[in-house]
Amino acid sequence: MPQESRTITVSLAADPYPVLIGGGLLGDLGFFLLERGIPSGTRVLMVTNPDVEAFHGARALQSLEASGFVVRTLVIEAGEEQKNPATVAAIHDAAFAHRLERSSLIVALGGGVVGDMAGFAAATWLRGIAVVQVPTTLLAMVDAAIGGKTGVNHPGGKNLIGAFHQPKLVLIDPLVLATLPEREFRAGMAEVIKYAVIGDGILFRDLEAAAERDPSGGLASRDALGPVLLQRLLERSAAAKARVVAADEREGGLRAILNYGHTLGHAVENLSGYGTWLHGEAVGLGMLAAGDIAVAMGLWSQADQDRQRRLIAAAGLPMDWPDLDPEAVLVSLQADKKVRQGKVRFVLPTGVGSVTIRDDVDPTTIRAALAVATSIGAP
Amino acid sequence: MPQESRTITVSLAADPYPVLIGGGLLGDLGFFLLERGIPSGTRVLMVTNPDVEAFHGARALQSLEASGFVVRTLVIEAGEEQKNPATVAAIHDAAFAHRLERSSLIVALGGGVVGDMAGFAAATWLRGIAVVQVPTTLLAMVDAAIGGKTGVNHPGGKNLIGAFHQPKLVLIDPLVLATLPEREFRAGMAEVIKYAVIGDGILFRDLEAAAERDPSGGLASRDALGPVLLQRLLERSAAAKARVVAADEREGGLRAILNYGHTLGHAVENLSGYGTWLHGEAVGLGMLAAGDIAVAMGLWSQADQDRQRRLIAAAGLPMDWPDLDPEAVLVSLQADKKVRQGKVRFVLPTGVGSVTIRDDVDPTTIRAALAVATSIGAP
Numbered sequence A, B: 001m002p003q004e005s006r007t008i009t010v011s012l013a014a015d016p017y018p019v020l021i022g023g024g025l026l027g028d029l030g031f032f033l034l035e036r037g038i039p040s041g042t043r044v045l046m047v048t049n050p051d052v053e054a055f056h057g058a059r060a061l062q063s064l065e066a067s068g069f070v071v072r073t074l075v076i077e078a079g080e081e082q083k084n085p086a087t088v089a090a091i092h093d094a095a096f097a098h099r100l101e102r103s104s105l106i107v108a109l110g111g112g113v114v115g116d117m118a119g120f121a122a123a124t125w126l127r128g129i130a131v132v133q134v135p136t137t138l139l140a141m142v143d144a145a146i147g148g149k150t151g152v153n154h155p156g157g158k159n160l161i162g163a164f165h166q167p168k169l170v171l172i173d174p175l176v177l178a179t180l181p182e183r184e185f186r187a188g189m190a191e192v193i194k195y196a197v198i199g200d201g202i203l204f205r206d207l208e209a210a211a212e213r214d215p216s217g218g219l220a221s222r223d224a225l226g227p228v229l230l231q232r233l234l235e236r237s238a239a240a241k242a243r244v245v246a247a248d249e250r251e252g253g254l255r256a257i258l259n260y261g262h263t264l265g266h267a268v269e270n271l272s273g274y275g276t277w278l279h280g281e282a283v284g285l286g287m288l289a290a291g292d293i294a295v296a297m298g299l300w301s302q303a304d305q306d307r308q309r310r311l312i313a314a315a316g317l318p319m320d321w322p323d324l325d326p327e328a329v330l331v332s333l334q335a336d337k338k339v340r341q342g343k344v345r346f347v348l349p350t351g352v353g354s355v356t357i358r359d360d361v362d363p364t365t366i367r368a369a370l371a372v373a374t375s376i377g378a379p
């Protein structure tokens, strides 16, 4: 057993599940499945990526087999472009070939792409079999793996095809982040900062302490954080996500606050062309712009916006709003899923740890925020 | 409003929904959507088949548009072979093209194939949008449209890909059966007889009365039944299905009794080659054989088995067990989804209106039942 580990519960009425967080837990994956009531002998399909499989596959497999699970591994090429119905079909084919039954299990070992696809394949095989999420990117640990949103992309848009399907268990082992490319780590940190701003002042101050030690990189890597702070950030982020999910399992309302930074972030992703920005990088830019909008609307102070800015800088995330036509951004906002009856909904900060949802943001205010972001960001 | 109509409620804890049954209701589809709280102006994608669209599409469309719904119709070729992921993708494409939102609706106007596919497409678009089932075959009215099982076939087997997704509303208009081919009607009657045997002695006696009037066709067509008895059969069958579904939404246990006649029925379907038997015809054969097994095991009387046999005959269903290698049947049973830990589970009648589930049926008993069925059935 690892020295320090913690369990957070996602308290859903129907089927609460644990999120285990601790260095080294991956080596005990099989044990934790047994502990969760999944019997030895259960057939398991483990879905993963080539890199993840190369670095961590053996450890997971060994642990599962040592506990008596009957495992088959399916390795899927990495990349967002794999997140489509054809890959789901490939997972279903493997599920059939491995003779998965209703009581069988899919284990998603990888980042958000693997988690979303494998989760959706589990949701739709035999009308839903169990899935266990073992996230291996920072983003998946704090966000994608928790909450039961699964799905794949449609040519018309991201995540249009999907289902809610809560995992049986989420197992987070920070040690696997040792092999994660640092750019991916930084992108995940954007979501950690998001949780701090939308609902966790304590997390915010933890992040500030690290940012003060090293303003240009204190939040940018696993090594800069150190294991103790990393464990703490993971715990607080997972707890924040778990709270929101428990309060609003199916995105009726509250869950919308998780979209902080995402409204403009998605516009950046859509307009910049595939592969220019990682999701978290775009979210960082979106939070910067949302903060400026909130300042312009008198919702929060310039001082707090500067504090947010310092965290994003310490995470080594891009600070320069990209050179995009503001009118194209406005059009892109209209096409977003978060539009209701033609009104764009913004999550805007009102203080460190609190946000509000507004659908009355003036296009002029948006244009001005984009201009501010560009001029400040310019070198 | 039609002269005689009735509402049965599927009493699910989370989201109970009504099943409306009455001649002429299709012409009021739009009204009933409004009544169910789906606002005028909602975007609706109506999925249907060529024949159904030709006979009943205009009526449905007119009613929807008169109530202010924004409708687009997608016509899909008929046939079980269409029930696959490619057709789901086509429905998703239409959902995208018609700009369906989370609050939009899919209407399934057709038999079980349309209902299963459109229901699954709704379950997986934007992580689940509403579906309204408007069944147009007898089988879909009494079975497929009620209960939230949706899905499509995988090359490895029927309905392997799917999800539970309860409809918002089920609207059953017996008048649409006027255009249903009679063989399809007879196949649906097998499921009505199933409900009678597994749980509704009153329904059983209603069926017997019609069978006594005409032993070789009293249950075989809409005309033979007449509108009053048809309405009554639909109500009792829908109520039977609704009860079982409410007690066991996700097939944890009780719902298994709905598989009466289906264990051997599926073997007949699988071994006879595609298109030989309609599902309901195979279920009829399966009920005959299951009845013989129950008699052999001393679970129910030969007299009751004879009563069941008379109903199946009066429905004009096939009575001759097909010329299949009994050993092939036994192998096929093992491959069925209803196998648990290698044991085949049979639903067996213990009286008119009651069944039991057994996983200890001796292969010798099965072989004997198949021989009995063949010899009795032989001309």
Ligand SMILES: NC(=O)c1ccc[n+]([C@@H]2O[C@H](COP(=O)([O-])OP(=O)(O)OC[C@H]3O[C@@H](n4cnc5c(N)ncnc54)[C@H](O)[C@@H]3O)[C@@H](O)[C@H]2O)c1
Residues within 6 Å of the ligand: A049, A050, A051, A052, A055, A078, A079, A080, A083, A110, A111, A112, A113, A114, A116, A136, A137, A138, A139, A140, A143, A144, A145, A146, A147, A148, A149, A150, A159, A176, A177, A178, A179, A180, A181, A184, A279
């Ligand atoms: N379901 C949700 O609630 C939710 C929330 C947020 C994001 N998402 C989805 O998550 C996806 C993005 O996920 P992501 O950022 O994790 O990207 P990703 O899954 O594409 O992983 C990024 C890259 O890192 C590699 N990798 C992963 N773990 C590694 C490790 N430990 N060592 C070395 N390499 C490793 C992968 O092979 C991949 O190349 C998007 O598709 C997004 O839509 C889902």
Ligand SMILES: NC(=O)c1ccc[n+]([C@@H]2O[C@H](COP(=O)([O-])OP(=O)(O)OC[C@H]3O[C@@H](n4cnc5c(N)ncnc54)[C@H](O)[C@@H]3O)[C@@H](O)[C@H]2O)c1
Residues within 6 Å of the ligand: B049, B050, B051, B052, B055, B078, B079, B080, B083, B110, B111, B112, B113, B114, B116, B136, B137, B138, B139, B140, B143, B144, B145, B146, B147, B148, B149, B150, B159, B176, B177, B178, B179, B180, B181, B184, B279
């Ligand atoms: N979801 C469930 O719980 C459930 C239960 C039982 C069966 N099913 C599924 O239902 C399917 C079988 O459904 P089905 O028996 O309704 O067959 P079907 O949907 O294939 O319809 C049979 C034929 O009748 C035509 N048709 C339908 N209504 C008509 C009408 N009123 N007038 C003229 N023609 C009409 C159709 O175009 C089709 O050619 C199978 O795929 C089965 O797996 C699902």
Ligand SMILES: [Zn+2]
Residues within 6 Å of the ligand: A143, A191, A262, A279, A283
């Ligand atoms: Zn995000």
Ligand SMILES: [Zn+2]
Residues within 6 Å of the ligand: B143, B191, B262, B279, B283
């Ligand atoms: Zn059936």
